[in-house]
Amino acid sequence: MKYGLHIASVILHRCSSMKIVEILSHNQVLLQPNQVKVLFDKDPNVLKFYLNHHKNITGCSYPEKNVFKYIALKNPQILLELEKEEKLSTQSLGRRLSKKNNKTYK
Numbered sequence: 001m002k003y004g005l006h007i008a009s010v011i012l013h014r015c016s017s018m019k020i021v022e023i024l025s026h027n028q029v030l031l032q033p034n035q036v037k038v039l040f041d042k043d044p045n046v047l048k049f050y051l052n053h054h055k056n057i058t059g060c061s062y063p064e065k066n067v068f069k070y071i072a073l074k075n076p077q078i079l080l081e082l083e084k085e086e087k088l089s090t091q092s093l094g095r096r097l098s099k100k101n102n103k104t105y106k
Helices: 004-008 017-026 033-042 044-058 065-074 076-084 095-105
Strands: none
Touching: 017 044, 033 044, 033 065, 044 076, 065 076
């Protein structure tokens, strides 16, 4: 495939949630951080699916701190769920964001 999936991955995050899950489950696609943020805004369950998908492909958890900071600002409860499921580590979020999240979790 000269153009197929590589070109389609640029607009994949704009598809429906079911279509994203279908494409990710059949192909090894890695998305850019901005695309992952859109997945989170669209449906947190799709984000969780993508983080599992990323871990299966690369063998390590998702490394992009900007995405985690975005999630922490938008919905700290989901960030806590992802940390409990060991999909990410919040140790490197920074002092201010960590303090804000600690207040939320109490």
